[in-house]
Each structure stands twice: as C-alpha cells, then as structure tokens.
Amino acid sequence: MIEKKIKIKDIASLAGVSAGTIDRVLHNRGNVSLETQDKVRKILKEINYSPNLYASALASKKVLSILAVIPQYKPGDYWEKIEVGIRQGALELSNFKVNIRILYFDQYAVDSFCEIMEEAIASKPDGLLLAPSINSITKKYTQKMDSADIKYIFIDSQIEDANPLAYFGQHSFQSGYLGAKLLFAQNIEIKEMAIFSFYHEGQETNNQISLRMKGFLSYRENKNIRGKIHRASFLEDDKERNEKIMKTLFLEKTKLGAAVIFTSRAYIVAEFLEKHNIKGIALIGYDMLEKNIACLKRGTISHLIAQRPEEQSYKAIKALSDFLLFKKKANKINYVPIDILMQENIDFYNSMFCCG
Amino acid sequence: MIEKKIKIKDIASLAGVSAGTIDRVLHNRGNVSLETQDKVRKILKEINYSPNLYASALASKKVLSILAVIPQYKPGDYWEKIEVGIRQGALELSNFKVNIRILYFDQYAVDSFCEIMEEAIASKPDGLLLAPSINSITKKYTQKMDSADIKYIFIDSQIEDANPLAYFGQHSFQSGYLGAKLLFAQNIEIKEMAIFSFYHEGQETNNQISLRMKGFLSYRENKNIRGKIHRASFLEDDKERNEKIMKTLFLEKTKLGAAVIFTSRAYIVAEFLEKHNIKGIALIGYDMLEKNIACLKRGTISHLIAQRPEEQSYKAIKALSDFLLFKKKANKINYVPIDILMQENIDFYNSMFCCG
Structure with missing residues (x-):
C-alpha cells in the first residue's frame, strides 16, 4: 500500500555493489570500473532516479x-x-x-x-x-x-x-461565457439588461474584465439572444455617482430584467436593489467577497462565479x-x-x- | 513574511534560563525552582507551545x-x-x-x-x-x-x-435540493419527468440516494412545482431490462421533459437518449465519471453535481x-x-x- 522511496543502498543492492560505489558514480568521482559505471547508470535510468535536489537546496547558502x-x-x-x-x-x-x-x-x-x-x-x-x-x-x-x-x-x-x-x-473569456449561460438559461424573460464596469477616470479596462465581457457577448451572439444592453461604468469611491447611475437604470428604465458585473463588486448593485426593494432582476456576479456571499444568500445575486x-x-x-x-x-x-x-x-x- | 517555528532555545531566551531548564520543566523532571517553573509555564502558555507530538509519533514502535x-x-x-x-x-x-x-x-x-x-x-x-x-x-x-x-x-x-x-x-439532502433547482430553474417547460434509481433485487436504497431524493422532492414542494413523476429502477448488470424501462419511458411516454439519476450512472440514460436521437430532455446527474463527463460535453447531460x-x-x-x-x-x-x-x-x- 505505502510507496517506498528508493535509497542509495537499494540501488547498490540492485547493482550488486557497495553504496560508496553508487555515490562515486552519481558524483563522477573516479575509482569505479567503466563496466560497473555502465551497470549502475543503467539501473539509475531504469528506476528513473534523480539526485536529491531538495537536500542540495536546503544546504545552499544563497x-x-x-x-x-x-x-x-x-x-x-x-x-x-x-x-x-x-x-x-x-x-x-x-x-x-x-x-x-x-x-x-x-x-x-x-x-x-x-x-x-x-x-x-x-x-x-x-x-x-x-x-x-x-x-x-x-x-x-x-x-x-x-x-x-x-x-x-x-x-x-x-x-x-x-x-x-x-x-x-x-480562463477569463470562458468565465464571461459561463456568466451569460447562467443568466440566459434561467426561467425568465430578459428584454433589457445592464452591464456594469468599474474604473477610475481615464483608465483603460483591465484585461480580465474585457475578456469576461467578450465571453459574455459571444454567448449572447452564439445563441442569437436579443434585447438591449445598457452599459454603465462605476467610479471607485464615488458612491453618489454610482447611486445616480443605478437610479437611472433601475428606477427609470423599468424594463431591466437582468444585470451582470464583471468585477468583484456585484454587491453594490445587489444592495441598491435591496434598498429600493426592486425584485425580479437576475443578477450575476464574480468572486467570493463577503458582501457578495451575503447577497447570494439573501437571493439578490442569483449566481456568483469564483476563481480560487x-x-x-x-x-x-x-x-x-x-x-x-x-x-x-x-x-x-x-x-x-x-x-x-x-x-x-x-x-x-x-x-x-x-x-x- | 515567513513564520518561524519556536524552538526550545527561543523559549529559553525568552525566560532567561538554559534550554536544559526548559526541557526539565516540559518533562516534569526536578531540580528547577518553583519560581522558574512558573515563569517557564507562563511563557509556554503565552506562546501556545505544544511538545512535538510529531517527533514522538515518529519514534514510536507501535x-x-x-x-x-x-x-x-x-x-x-x-x-x-x-x-x-x-x-x-x-x-x-x-x-x-x-x-x-x-x-x-x-x-x-x-x-x-x-x-x-x-x-x-x-x-x-x-x-x-x-x-x-x-x-x-x-x-x-x-x-x-x-x-x-x-x-x-x-x-x-x-x-x-x-x-x-x-x-x-x-450534504446529500442539499445536493438533491440543488439538483431540483438546476433542473426547474432552466428555461424549459417540464410537464412530466423521470427519476431513476439503481438497485439490486430486494435491496433497500442506499442512504445517500434516498436523502438526495428527499432533497429533490422538497425543492419541488417548496416551489409548488407540479407535473407527473415517473419512477424507474435499474438493475445493476441487467442491460436488457434497463433498456426496456427507458424505451417505455422515453419512446412511449413522449411528454417526458426531464430526468434525474441520483446515483453516478446518469450516462446510461444519456447514452440511451443519444442512441435514439431523443432531444430536448433536461438531464441532471451526479459524479465525475468519465462517461458522465463525455455526455456533459456532448450536451446530453445538462448538469453534473460532484462531491470531491x-x-x-x-x-x-x-x-x-x-x-x-x-x-x-x-x-x-x-x-x-x-x-x-x-x-x-x-x-x-x-x-x-x-x-x-
């Protein structure tokens, strides 16, 4: 049952020579006949022996x-x-x-x-x-x-x-693709939806976020899913502005049936929906932030996609x-x-x- | 950054005594003043020191x-x-x-x-x-x-x-409950469905399987989901009988929209559907068997629930x-x-x- 590590003395016994001889072959120190060297090397190769790099690293001074x-x-x-x-x-x-x-x-x-x-x-x-x-x-x-x-x-x-x-x-593209599948395979009708980004003024979008977006849109295209998409960008640390964006989207455009947030801040949208008692919005988020998990448990976020x-x-x-x-x-x-x-x-x- | 293991000599230096003294206190061997013993014990408690059980176990002969x-x-x-x-x-x-x-x-x-x-x-x-x-x-x-x-x-x-x-x-009940959620939250109409078990003649059902079943039915009840359920039991190693059961269910009762199998053998149903080119059945299975994974990839199984x-x-x-x-x-x-x-x-x- 229990596998055993191969030791120098095991190799020695296989080769019918002393452990000292094996050591000399391993470290290319002389005094071993070519015939014995060949025999030992053949056995080392057969058993796939590698010298103990771990021990060398432990002993290193660097x-x-x-x-x-x-x-x-x-x-x-x-x-x-x-x-x-x-x-x-x-x-x-x-x-x-x-x-x-x-x-x-x-x-x-x-x-x-x-x-x-x-x-x-x-x-x-x-x-x-x-x-x-x-x-x-x-x-x-x-x-x-x-x-x-x-x-x-x-x-x-x-x-x-x-x-x-x-x-x-x-695989960021695939995690966006899956997000779309989870959203659109639900037993709900989505006429209009919102996609939220998160950025600081003047900055390009992070690579991962834009790949998730591509994956999401690619699923939509593959499955011929129609309906208007509203895009909105939050600003880090500008609560007032973010709140205003959500008010416009959720309180004035009442056709919104779903939303997705490709950063880890889905809870911002979820908490807004809770505060304004807005029901029936399917919300997909990413990452296991405590606030996201709390919203998932309360049912305001329908799915979270996590990445260990x-x-x-x-x-x-x-x-x-x-x-x-x-x-x-x-x-x-x-x-x-x-x-x-x-x-x-x-x-x-x-x-x-x-x-x- | 890197945490360091506390050694006897570290404790000795904290207590201002020799390593030998610490050792004597740890093993209750005399020749240490009560005052010093108290001081050492207090430090041991503060740093939450536990003697090296690992080393003792290594040295044990049992x-x-x-x-x-x-x-x-x-x-x-x-x-x-x-x-x-x-x-x-x-x-x-x-x-x-x-x-x-x-x-x-x-x-x-x-x-x-x-x-x-x-x-x-x-x-x-x-x-x-x-x-x-x-x-x-x-x-x-x-x-x-x-x-x-x-x-x-x-x-x-x-x-x-x-x-x-x-x-x-x-948590078997919960994994059955989740199975129902995955099935019924899909964007499909399920009028009738089948639940497959797997047993040997005359045997009670395994505990895990019956808990999954309970969880599944509990979701259905909570969400007030209606529709007829057909129950069918496969026999291990009786392909002919199993085939006959599936023929009756899938080829004669054409209203079947979904099926779930609480054992790891979802692929048996999936492969039957593939063989007879039956489309549009939502099929939920359990466990990462290679055959299950292949059916999931081909789309005949919609979800697999796994349990590490x-x-x-x-x-x-x-x-x-x-x-x-x-x-x-x-x-x-x-x-x-x-x-x-x-x-x-x-x-x-x-x-x-x-x-x-």
Whole structure:
C-alpha cells in the first residue's frame, strides 16, 4: 500500500555493489570500473532516479529573493485572498532561504503600477509574481525583466507578448461565457439588461474584465439572444455617482430584467436593489467577497462565479520557487476551476486547499 | 513574511534560563525552582507551545492498523476516486508506522457487506474508514466497533445513531435540493419527468440516494412545482431490462421533459437518449465519471453535481491517523463542497487537492 522511496543502498543492492560505489558514480568521482559505471547508470535510468535536489537546496547558502506585485486592497477584497495564498506558499518555503516580499500598487492608477514596478526591478529580485495591469504598460516592464533575467509568473490575468514562466488564473473569456449561460438559461424573460464596469477616470479596462465581457457577448451572439444592453461604468469611491447611475437604470428604465458585473463588486448593485426593494432582476456576479456571499444568500445575486484566488497565488509561488530552487518547470498555462455558487451550495464551498 | 517555528532555545531566551531548564520543566523532571517553573509555564502558555507530538509519533514502535471498507468497483467508477484519496493519505503517512489496508464489499449485496465487516472487526484494527451500507445493517457493526474500542470514520454517507469520530462527505439532502433547482430553474417547460434509481433485487436504497431524493422532492414542494413523476429502477448488470424501462419511458411516454439519476450512472440514460436521437430532455446527474463527463460535453447531460471523492477519503484517512497518532480530534461533520459542472466549466474542473 505505502510507496517506498528508493535509497542509495537499494540501488547498490540492485547493482550488486557497495553504496560508496553508487555515490562515486552519481558524483563522477573516479575509482569505479567503466563496466560497473555502465551497470549502475543503467539501473539509475531504469528506476528513473534523480539526485536529491531538495537536500542540495536546503544546504545552499544563497538567499533567493521573490517579490509579489499585487493591487492594494481593503479588508474583504478579492486581493486579500491572493495574499493569503502567497503567505501560505511562503510558509511552506520556510525551510529554504527564500525571502518573499509583497509590493502593492493602486490598480486604478497606472502611475502607481509603474512606480512599484520600477522599484521592484531595481531591487533585482530572482523572481517576481505579478498581477498585470493593462497590456501596454505591463509589457514595458516584462521586457525589462526579460533583459535583466528576472523570472516572472502572472496571476489573475495575463498579457500578450510576454514571456512568463507560467500563468495561474481563470480562463477569463470562458468565465464571461459561463456568466451569460447562467443568466440566459434561467426561467425568465430578459428584454433589457445592464452591464456594469468599474474604473477610475481615464483608465483603460483591465484585461480580465474585457475578456469576461467578450465571453459574455459571444454567448449572447452564439445563441442569437436579443434585447438591449445598457452599459454603465462605476467610479471607485464615488458612491453618489454610482447611486445616480443605478437610479437611472433601475428606477427609470423599468424594463431591466437582468444585470451582470464583471468585477468583484456585484454587491453594490445587489444592495441598491435591496434598498429600493426592486425584485425580479437576475443578477450575476464574480468572486467570493463577503458582501457578495451575503447577497447570494439573501437571493439578490442569483449566481456568483469564483476563481480560487488563494490557489492561484499559492501555486504561483510554489512554481516560481520550484524553478528558482530546483530548475523544475511548471506548465505555462494553468487555469483554475471556474466555480459556480448559488444559494443552494454556497454554505459548503471552500476555495482553500484541503491539505497542509 | 515567513513564520518561524519556536524552538526550545527561543523559549529559553525568552525566560532567561538554559534550554536544559526548559526541557526539565516540559518533562516534569526536578531540580528547577518553583519560581522558574512558573515563569517557564507562563511563557509556554503565552506562546501556545505544544511538545512535538510529531517527533514522538515518529519514534514510536507501535504499528497502527487502519482498515478502509469500501464497495468494490470497476475502473472509472466513483469509488476508484475514493481509493485514490485513501492511497494519497497513506503515502503522506509513510514516515509513520501505519499499516493501511482496503477491504471491498459488493454494495448491492448485504451479505457481502456483513462478511467483510466481520472480517474487519475480527482483525482488531485501531481505526476503520467506512463507506456505510444501509442503516440497519451498518448499525450492527458500529455497535460492535464501539464495544471493541475501534475508532471509525464515515465517508460518502452517514448513518443515524452511530458514534463515528467524524464524517466526510456531501450534504446529500442539499445536493438533491440543488439538483431540483438546476433542473426547474432552466428555461424549459417540464410537464412530466423521470427519476431513476439503481438497485439490486430486494435491496433497500442506499442512504445517500434516498436523502438526495428527499432533497429533490422538497425543492419541488417548496416551489409548488407540479407535473407527473415517473419512477424507474435499474438493475445493476441487467442491460436488457434497463433498456426496456427507458424505451417505455422515453419512446412511449413522449411528454417526458426531464430526468434525474441520483446515483453516478446518469450516462446510461444519456447514452440511451443519444442512441435514439431523443432531444430536448433536461438531464441532471451526479459524479465525475468519465462517461458522465463525455455526455456533459456532448450536451446530453445538462448538469453534473460532484462531491470531491478524493478529498473525502484523503481527509478521512488524515483525521483518523491524526487521532490515533496525536489524539487530535477532527470536527464531527465535514461536508465537502457541492460542485456544479456544466459544458462551460467542465474543462477547468479539478477535484483533486492542489498541493502535494
């Protein structure tokens, strides 16, 4: 039942030589006949033996420096869970000489992203875990990292024309496509609907959000779904303006049957509907924020689509350190599951890893 | 960033005494002043120090015996994944002296279950991981285990009036309730539907299946959903009979708009529909069998509800060994997530743990 690790002495017994001989062959130290060397190497190959990189890494004196560059956040935000995953990864690396530090940028201010990336690259880390900003800006820094031989991994979303070691995140297009399916397969008639974005004045939309939007619209087109779409953009920290937008949409345009929000802030719309006692709007949101979950449980949000943030960043930290410590390469593209949460299964959901 | 384990010498430095003194206090060996003892104990309490049970367990000479009693299965069956979880748990225990053995019973034959349980109990294991059979029969053996002080944990389903250390599995009622929601919230009209069971002649229904059924019917009642329900029972290994049942239901009663199967064999109905080119039946199934997944991808099954079998048995083995090795108690009831899979998210699903 229990698998056993192969030890040097097991190989020695297979080859009919001493453990010392195996050790000499493994480390290319002389005093072993060519015939014996061949025999030992053949056995090593057959049993797929690899020397203990783990032990070598433990004994290494070099301190690896890993930086994580992610948006700053408020308690309960999506990014808090990304940080949980980073810290979990760091904890499991505590036996190695790895120094992990998190730098935060304002996701609604390109200047802030640039400043933090300049600082990060200037500190010459061995590896960098990056939640990308908009394509054009991020690309400038991935090029700098390529030149400086800084290895980087994307989480949350990826940008084109970059050379990351790997990506860990959701298939954003597909999560938008699924959002549309969940909305339009419901037993309701939707004549008009609203799509909410979230941005800071003058900023392009985040890559993930625009891919979700594309996926959503693509489903609508594939299924020949008609009906007017109202697009509205919230401003971070401008409650009054956001409220006004929702009043226009929900109180003046009474044909609205559904709404979708591609960021993690579906609760803003849900709480508005609750406050004004507006019923019968099918509302789809993303991410397991506490406020979103509360609205899902009260029935104002019909579905939440989740993307395992802790798993993304945990796996990214592990992949980055596995490469830097052991030269072990991760798969390039690593999509996390697209989880569907409803009133009926939310109480049993657990996005965290089961072990450890 | 990286948390550090507290060592004896750290405590010694906090208390301003030698490491030897700390050791003497920890093991209640004399030659330490009461004042110093108090000081050390206070610090130990403050930092929430627990002696290294892990090291003691590693050094122990006793070999623990754990048995897992689960249904025998064919490749690709649900129970194969339960075994994967058991083996994963066993692998991680390979540093300890734990002997884990799996015994299989025929889930459609009560005699077989009894025979295996007699054998299991007679071998006097320290712990037993059990996938229960029907209530009345299982109870007979849990009572025997209680008397013999054999610790046991339920997976997959639980029975009433037993004293397991813990249960790891789905909330079966809720997974049936969700099945109904997924079916009836679809944008289709369902006048008549079929519910399929699976049994061996003369056997009561498995506990999990009957709870799913209750949950399903409860949703229907809560939402005042009407329409005729046809109930049909398949026989394991009687293809001809099963085929005949489906012919009657789907080819002669053409009003059927939906079907649900509470066991893992939804693919049997789906493949029948495909073979006879019957369209427009909403079909809900359970569990990630390869054949089910194929039908989901082809669109003949609309939703699959999954219950993370590997996680159930992996966590159960860990909980059982944690108790037997370290006296660490698990939570009594541990529900796994109820995962919803559709054509749009199946490609990204991964029921396995992310680490290890």
